[in-house]
Amino acid sequence: MKLFCNLFLLFFVLTNLSCSDNNDDTTINEGEKIFDYDLVLRSQLEIDTFAAENYTKITGDVVIDGYDLQQNEITNLNALSSINIIEGDLSIISTNVNTLNGLQNIESDIKSLRITDNEQLVSINSLENVVNFSSITIENNAVLQNLEGLEGAQEVEYVSIHRNELLTSLDGLDNLNVVNSSLDIRTNVLITDISGLSNLQAVNSLFIGHTQLTNLASLSNLQNAQTIHIQTNPALQSIHGLEGITSVESVEINRNEALTSLNGFPNGILTLNQLEIVGNIMLNDISNLNNLTSVDDYISINNNMSLGTIDLPNLTNVVNYFNIQKNGITNLNIDGLQNCGRLLIEDNDQLTNFQNNSLTSIPILTFRDNHQLNHLLFSNLNNVGSLTLDDSDFAQGFDFPNLTNISGNLVISYNNNLQNLNGLTSLQHVQFINIVINPNLSNFCGLNTLAASITLDSNNYNEAGNFCNINSNMLNPVECNCN
Numbered sequence: 001m002k003l004f005c006n007l008f009l010l011f012f013v014l015t016n017l018s019c020s021d022n023n024d025d026t027t028i029n030e031g032e033k034i035f036d037y038d039l040v041l042r043s044q045l046e047i048d049t050f051a052a053e054n055y056t057k058i059t060g061d062v063v064i065d066g067y068d069l070q071q072n073e074i075t076n077l078n079a080l081s082s083i084n085i086i087e088g089d090l091s092i093i094s095t096n097v098n099t100l101n102g103l104q105n106i107e108s109d110i111k112s113l114r115i116t117d118n119e120q121l122v123s124i125n126s127l128e129n130v131v132n133f134s135s136i137t138i139e140n141n142a143v144l145q146n147l148e149g150l151e152g153a154q155e156v157e158y159v160s161i162h163r164n165e166l167l168t169s170l171d172g173l174d175n176l177n178v179v180n181s182s183l184d185i186r187t188n189v190l191i192t193d194i195s196g197l198s199n200l201q202a203v204n205s206l207f208i209g210h211t212q213l214t215n216l217a218s219l220s221n222l223q224n225a226q227t228i229h230i231q232t233n234p235a236l237q238s239i240h241g242l243e244g245i246t247s248v249e250s251v252e253i254n255r256n257e258a259l260t261s262l263n264g265f266p267n268g269i270l271t272l273n274q275l276e277i278v279g280n281i282m283l284n285d286i287s288n289l290n291n292l293t294s295v296d297d298y299i300s301i302n303n304n305m306s307l308g309t310i311d312l313p314n315l316t317n318v319v320n321y322f323n324i325q326k327n328g329i330t331n332l333n334i335d336g337l338q339n340c341g342r343l344l345i346e347d348n349d350q351l352t353n354f355q356n357n358s359l360t361s362i363p364i365l366t367f368r369d370n371h372q373l374n375h376l377l378f379s380n381l382n383n384v385g386s387l388t389l390d391d392s393d394f395a396q397g398f399d400f401p402n403l404t405n406i407s408g409n410l411v412i413s414y415n416n417n418l419q420n421l422n423g424l425t426s427l428q429h430v431q432f433i434n435i436v437i438n439p440n441l442s443n444f445c446g447l448n449t450l451a452a453s454i455t456l457d458s459n460n461y462n463e464a465g466n467f468c469n470i471n472s473n474m475l476n477p478v479e480c481n482c483n
Contacts, residue, residue: 032056038088040065044074051079061088066095067117077102086110093117100126100149107131113150116140124172125149132156139163147172147196160184170196179203186210192235194218209233216241216264223247227274231255240264250274250297260306261285270314271296279303290314295322302326308350310334316358324348345370355379367392374417378403390414399423406430413437421446 033053038060041047047064066074074095080102089112092100097118104126115124116139124138127149136153138144139162146169147161155178161170167188173196182205185191191211195218202224208216209231216230219241227250230239236256245266250273253262259280265288274297277286284306294317301310302325309331310324321342324332330350335357337343342364345354351370355377363385367376375396376389386408389398395417404426412418413436420443428449435441 032085033082034059036060039063041074042066042068044076047074047077048079051082054082056082057085057087058083059087061091061111062086063089063091063093064095065091065093067093081105084108089114091115096120099123103127104129109133111135113137119143123148127152136160142166146170151175154178156180158182158184161186161188163187165189167191169193172196175199177201179206181205182207197222205229207231211236214238214258220244226250228252229254234258238264242266245269248272252276252278253280255279256283257281259283262288265289267291270294273297275299275301277301277304280307282306284308286310293317295319298322300325304328312336318343321364342366344368348373356381366390375399376423383407387411394418397423400426402426404428408432409434411435416440419443425449 033055034057035055036059039058040063041050042065064074064077074097076097078101081104083103084105085108086106087108090110091114093114094117098120099122106127107129109132110130111134113133113135114137115121116137119142121141121144124144125148128151130152133150133153133156135157136150137160138147139160141164143166144164145166148171150172151174153173153176156176158181159176159179161184168190170185170191170193176197177199178201183203184207185194186207187210189210189212192213194213198218198221200219200222203222205227206225207229209229211233212235213233214235215238217240221244222242223244224247225245226248228248229252230236231252232255234257237258237260239253239259239262242264243266246268248269254276255278257280260282262285267288270291271294272292273295275295277283278300279302281304283304286307289312291314292312293314296319298320299318300323302323305326305328307327308329310327310329311331311333313333313336315334316336316338318337318340321344322340323344325344325346325348327348328350329348330352332351332354335355337356338358340359340362343362344366346366347369349371352372353375354373357379359378359381361383362381365384365386366388367373368388368390370392373392374394376394376398378400380402381400382402383405384403387406388411390411391414394415397418397420400423403424405428409432410430411434413434415438418438418441420441422445424446426449427447430450
């Protein structure tokens with residue numbers, strides 16, 4: 001097992017760089033000198049002292065870490081130029097180096113590259129001779145301007161580029177074509193160019209967020225992705241560049257303030273696992289989703305106030321839940337939806353009508369705070385777990401002509417212009433009813449088909465034969481003689 005070696009000047013003087021009990025830490029072959037351990041260098045003095053030994057190969061990990069320094073700050077790596085092979089990871093953390101000069105002769109693979117919290121680092125191009133990287137983390141380097149030096153990256157496990165305040169492009173990743181896990185480009189607030197990803201073909205998870213990108217055109221060679229997250233890019237106007245994707249499972253396009261359409265979303269995608277379209281305040285066109293047929297988990301289309309139409313005519317299946325909330329929609333077409341775990345239509349103030357002719361059963365159905373919704377039709381629905389109709393207009397009522405069974409709750413509340421319950425005349429069984437504060441509701445006859453008695457607890461309306469008891473919540477007379 002490799003030993004972790006902290007090198008101090010006294011250690012070198014007394015033990016001649018020994019990190020083992022037998023003082024044999026060095027293998028010397030013709031033309032190379034091998035350091036056979038992990039190496040941690042925590043000061044400029046340690047770097048320069050170690051470099052005097054002229055090692056050419058390090059078989060373990062290399063960590064250059066100035067985090068705990070109060071003096072003798074790490075300002076350069078120049079003395080490490082004899083190193084041409086690192087077989088483990090390379091980490092450069094919390095230094096004051098401007099460049100990585102001194103590492104330019106490394107010509108091996110590096111397992112994991114981590115460059116973080118280097119406030120003065122401008123360039124990493126001294127890594128240009130590295131053959132490949134297993135993973136790359138470049139985070140919180142305040143003045144780093146590009147990624148030139150990472151040209152060796154071709155197929156990697158993951159790439160994380162976070163919080164590099166002056167980074168404007170991804171130049172340097174030009175040869176990257178496969179990321180087996182995640183490619184995470186996040187909170188690099190000046191990035192305007194991702195042409196460095198122009199050769200990317202496959203990625204498991206792609207996250208692009210908090211940038212100044214205006215488009216995704218440089219992703220035109222991307223074909224396969226498990227998940228795509230495009231989030232909080234205030235200048236993003238287009239997602240063109242995603243057209244070539246033939247396989248994707250989850251898509252989140254959230255809080256991109258300038259995005260007006262989903263043109264560029266691949267038309268050939270018929271099924272997804274998850275879909276989120278949330279908080280894109282200028283988004284007015286999602287017609288590229290029209291071919292979608294099935295979502296195995298959930299859909300959320302929320303807080304897109306410029307979105308006037310949601311038209312998903314081919315969508316038949318949403319296994320878990322389907323939320324449509326706080327959009328500017330006047331037209332909502334999901335008429336082909338046959339199966340859904342929960343449908344929530346909430347706070348869409350411009351929506352006036354809705355109908356679905358395909359659903360026959362649904363566990364949870366909720367319409368809430370759609371203040372202009374005056375008519376609702378579910379022509380073939382016959383079984384519901386829970387039905388909530390709340391704080392909507394319903395001047396023309398609601399129609400459930402084939403609904404016979406509600407196995408849980410029926411809640412009808414705060415619907416200002418609802419006049420009757422005639423749309424529920426087929427209902428034969430309900431577990432619990434709560435009908436409250438519907439000021440113009442004057443007729444409960446739609447519930448007459450229910451067996452025995454029903455209790456409308458907040459209106460104190462009880463029917464057993466022709467008996468009625470109405471409290472002051474009801475502003476108008478109620479007709480009880482419905483037999």
